[in-house]
Amino acid sequence: MVFKNWPRIFLLIASFFFCVGYRIQPGTIGWGIDTSSTAKRKVFLSVTQAGKTITNNLPSTDALGSAGSTLTESQLMQSIIDDFNGITRSSLILALDSDSDYAANKTNKRITIEVGSAAGQSSGEARLTFSGRTITDCKISLTDKAFTSAKDYVALVTHEIGHCLGLEHSQDSVWAVMSYFYNDQVYRLAIDDKMGIVHLYANTASDAAEKATFGAACSTQ
């Protein structure tokens, strides 16, 4: 009888190793969004350099790959927002501060992106503020290096917004823009990042449950 269960036990143990990846900021439960209305599901982004232009080196397969030789920070930011909002099992919505719901819902729901300094050789860093375990504010500081190319900008800002939403560096370096290790093939949200966001902001409890199937469909996104 015990023998019969070995394949299942093996798959369970193996799936654990295959699925270990994203990590959450210690203790956080994310932003205190309220799923009772669309407006209350929003976290807002303020961008201080929206008109700044950046050389477009995104590949043709990217949503902005054919959008011209230069792009504005505002165009890039909108595409990053679209990526986060495209995670269908997540209830969190990102919106710019030009959104009509901003004025009434901005309290403790704002991420500010500004040009400044970052620690060491980093091109950017995110600084979070908490109330208990809930995130109430986040400031992303980008250095001039962040504006060198569109691809680097998308990778960096997606990564820093990931921190602002409660993700730490992932243990996965192939399928995660949240990885600590630079990989120029991963510049937009990947499967591991999406699983982390759904873990924090799942639409339903069943969406939050990881569906581990030996790596073949280890995907909650």
Ligand SMILES: [Zn+2]
């Ligand atoms: Zn980081």
